[in-house]
Amino acid sequence: xxxxxxxxxxxxxxxxxxxxxxxxxxxxxxxxxxxxxxxxxxxxxxxxxxxxxxxxxxxxxxxxxxxxxxxxxxxxxxxxxxxxxxxxxxxxxxxxxxxxxxxxxxxxxxxxxxxxxxxxxxxxxxxxxxxxxxxxxxxxxxxxxxxxxxxxxxxxxxxxxxxxxxxxxxxxxxxxxxxxxxxxxxxxxxxxxxxxxxxxxxxxxxxxxxxxxxxxxxxxxxxxxxxxxxxxxxxxxxxxxxxxxxxxxxxxxxxxxxxxxxxxxxxxxxxxxxxxxx
Numbered sequence: 001x002x003x004x005x006x007x008x009x010x011x012x013x014x015x016x017x018x019x020x021x022x023x024x025x026x027x028x029x030x031x032x033x034x035x036x037x038x039x040x041x042x043x044x045x046x047x048x049x050x051x052x053x054x055x056x057x058x059x060x061x062x063x064x065x066x067x068x069x070x071x072x073x074x075x076x077x078x079x080x081x082x083x084x085x086x087x088x089x090x091x092x093x094x095x096x097x098x099x100x101x102x103x104x105x106x107x108x109x110x111x112x113x114x115x116x117x118x119x120x121x122x123x124x125x126x127x128x129x130x131x132x133x134x135x136x137x138x139x140x141x142x143x144x145x146x147x148x149x150x151x152x153x154x155x156x157x158x159x160x161x162x163x164x165x166x167x168x169x170x171x172x173x174x175x176x177x178x179x180x181x182x183x184x185x186x187x188x189x190x191x192x193x194x195x196x197x198x199x200x201x202x203x204x205x206x207x208x209x210x211x212x213x214x215x216x217x218x219x220x221x222x223x224x225x226x227x228x229x230x231x232x233x234x235x236x237x238x239x240x241x242x243x244x245x246x247x248x249x250x251x252x253x254x255x256x257x258x259x260x261x262x263x264x265x266x267x268x269x270x271x272x273x274x275x276x277x278x
Contacts, residue, residue, distance in 0.1 A: 008034070008069055008071045008227070008229065009033070009034035009035055009036045009068075009069050009070055009071065009238075010026060010030070010033050010034070010035045010036070010070065010071070010072050010073075010074065010218065011035070011036045011037075011038075011062075011065030011066070011068075011070030011072065011073045011074065012026065012035060012036070012037045012038070012073070012074040012076045013037070013038040013039070013040065013058070013061045013062075013065065013073070013074075013075065013076060013077065013080070014038075014039060014040070014076045014077040014080070014188055015039070015040050015041070015043060015044040015045055015046040015047075015077055015079065015080065015151070016039050016040070016041045016044035016045070016151065016154075016155050016189070016243070016247075016248075017039055017041070017154065017155060017189070017192075017247060017248055017251040018076070018077065018151065018154060018187060018188035018189030018190075018192070019037065019039070019074075019076030019077055019188045020037070020076075020188075020248075020251055020252065020255060021076075021188050021189075021191040021192060021209065021211050022074060022076035022099070022188055022211045022214050022215070023035060023037050023076065024211070024255050025211040025212050025214065025215035026074065026214075026215045026218055027237065028215070029212075029215040029216065029218075029219060030215070030218065030219055030222075030228075030229075031235070032229045032230065032231050032235055033228070033229050033235060034229070034235045034236050034237065034238075035237045035238070036065055036068055036069070036070055036237075036238050036240070037237070037238070037239045037240065038061050038064065038065065038240045038241070038242075038265070038272070039239070039240070039241040039242070039243065039247075039248050040057055040061060040241075040242050040243075041155065041241050041242055041243025041244065041247060041248070042242035042243050042267065043057055043242070044151065044152075044155055044243070045079075045120065045151040045152060045155075046077060046079040046080055046083075046120070046122060047079050047120030047121050047122045047123070047146075047151060047187075048120075048121055048122070049079075049122065051082075051083040051084075051122070051126070054079060054080055054083040054084055054122065055083050055084040055087050056270060057080070058075065058080045058083070058084035058087070058088060059084070059087065059088065059091060060267070060270055060271055060272045061272055062088055062091075062092055062096075063271065063272070064240075064265070064271070064272040064273075066092060066094060068238075070094060071094060071095075071222075071227050072094055072095045072096070072097065072218065072221065072222060072225075072227065073088070073092070073094055073095075073096045073097070074096075074097045074098075074214065074218060075088065075096065075097070075098040075099060076099065076188050076214075077099060077188055078099045078100075078101065078119060078120065078122075078123040078186050078187050078188060079120050079122035079123050079126075079187070080098075081098035081099040081100065081123075081128060082122055082123050082125070082126025082127070082128045082129060083122060083126060085098040085128065095221045095222070095225055095227075097214060097217055097218050097221060098128075099188065099210065099214060100128060100132055100210070101117055101119055101123060101128075101129050101132060101133075101184055101186040101210075102184035102185070102186075102208040102209075102210040102213070103115070103117065103129075103132045103133050103136050103137050103142065103184060104132065104135075104136040104137075105182075105184075105208055105213075106137075106182035106183075106184045106206075106208055107136050107137040107140045107142075107182075108136075109182055109206060110140060110180075110181055110182050111181055112179045112180065112181045113139070113140055113141060114140070114141045114143060114178055114179045114180045114181065115137070115140055115141070115142055115143070115180055115181075115182040115183070115184065116142075116143045116144075116145065116172075116175035116178075116180040116182065116183040116184070117129075117142060117143070117144045117145070117183070117184045117186050118145050118147050118171060118172070118175075118183060118184070118185055118186060118187070118190060119144065119145075119146065119147065119185075119186025119187055120146065120147065120151065120186070120187050121146045121148070123186050123187065124144050124146060124186070129186070141178075143174070143175045143178050143180055145171045145172075145174070145175060147168075147171055147187065147190065149167060150164070150167065150168070150171075150187070150189065150190065150193065151187065151189045153167070154189040154190075154192050154193065155189075155247065157247070157250065159192045159193050159195075159196065160193075160195050160196055164193065164196055165196040165199060165200065168193060168196055168197060168200060169200050172197065172200050172201060173200070176200075176201065176202070176205065180205065181204060181205050181206065182205070182206050182208060183197075183201065183205060183206070183207050183208065184208045184210070185207065185208060185209050185210070188211070190209075191209045191211060194207065194209070237260070238263070239252060239260060239261070239262045239263065240262070240263045240264070240265045240274070241262055241263075241264065241265065242264075242265050242266065242267060242272070245262035245263070245264060246262075248262045249261075249262045263275075
């Protein structure tokens with residue numbers, strides 16, 4: 001049974017720890033809101049999986065979150081947003097906020113007319129990315145790069161190693177050579193690569209992390225729906241993973257400076273269920 005601090009919580013999910021970059025901004029902007037976070041690390045990364053499979057995972061996680069009191073769901077994963085956002089909004093009554101590659105701000109701020117997008121294969125292949133680019137980047141050259149292997153390095157705790165920096169350089173240098181002055185991060189794992197990215201990208205090039213804008217949208221949607229928490233309410237944060245709890249716990253500790261209990265969940269017949277501790 002979910003305790004009082006977690007009723008009417010904001011639910012967030014990702015294929016792994018990457019969505020914590022969004023969770024961090026939501027928790028910072030909305031300190032009076034409780035949260036539930038699911039990392040589907042068993043199936044990480046989502047980027048190379050078929051859209052139907054990602055939709056099924058997303059629907060199962062959404063049901064899990066709503067059963068535990070989620071009043072709004074944040075699809076804190078660009079690939080899942082591309083594959084499942086429309087299906088989730090058609091199936092569930094709670095508001096659902098997704099991720100969108102930050103092509104609009106990049107196109108609006110560019111001085112050179114060239115912007116870069118670093119994303120997963122699943123994100124750039126989706127209609128959401130194509131429609132966003134067509135709508136907001138008319139007359140702008142968008143240089144797209146799939147960051148193969150980057151999600152796995154973040155999940156392995158290797159975001160700031162020489163090997164990861166070398167891999168990033170192979171992805172970013174062609175964009176820089178093409179004259180981009182804006183680089184949009186199209187995966188929620190990628191903000192954890194920012195220290196390495198900053199060592200590669202000159203200060204004249206803006207790197208856009210959409211997490212803060214997503215947190216702002218969450219607040220806007222809750223106010224419009226009248227479901228925001230009272231400032232005096234008691235809040236808490238609950239974390240679940242279908243993978244190894246230590247991976248998620250280490251990342252939460254790095255972000256908050258506090259030890260956090262991470263609960264195990266398992267997939268069973270397409271549904272996500274809690275693993276009861278002995």
